[in-house]
Amino acid sequence: MTIITRGRTAIALIPVSLLMLTACGDGGATDAGPTPDEVVADIEAEMQAAEIAVANSGELTEAQDFIDRVAAAGGLMVGIADIASRDAKRDDVKAYVESSIADHRLMLASLKAAMQETSPDLTMNTKGDAFEQAMAEMRGALNADDMYLKKTRAARREFVAAIDDYLETGTYPALVSWAKDVKITTEAHGDQLAKL
DSSP states (O other): OEEEEETTEEEEEOOHHHHHHHHHTTSSOOOOSOOHHHHHHHHHHHHHHHHHHHHTOHHHHHHHHHHHHHHHHHHHHHHHHHHHHHHOOOHHHHHHHHHHHHHHHHHHHHHHHHHHHHOTTOBOOSSOTTHHHHHHHHHHOSOHHHHHHHHHHHHHHHHHHHHHHHHHHOOOHHHHHHHHHHHHHHHHHHHHHHTO
């Protein structure tokens, strides 16, 4: 089962095979619950309504674009750090991974809270377009330390650029506050990263 968070609503995507078993039941009992097609239709309608709400608001669109950028970069930093925590050889890289991964997870969790305070229609996807490619490159790297540092620096640049852009133009107080708080931690990480 997959859970998608849409603001304050958690949507469960249930595998079709499980829905089919539920729909078939014991053959004799009637179930007043929704059919699998109705469940999927309800989920799709809820997701479409949220997308329309965001698209119809310039400010929400700007906020969603910001969230998309920081969530993709933050998710990438967490994903590659997970691999580096196993595969890194250098002690200084391992120490950086350990100190930064908890901060990145906390940043993403606190972003969810800021999103919920802003609008239930905002969504977060931490696995952006570059995520799977970066994971494959990390897994196949001959030197996990160098690959981790390269990918982390690039993701951090995007993360910082998104924060700086939103601090200049953002309108939602919860997201602006989040960006200000996270910028402090991100700057400290940048200082540590520059030494590696």
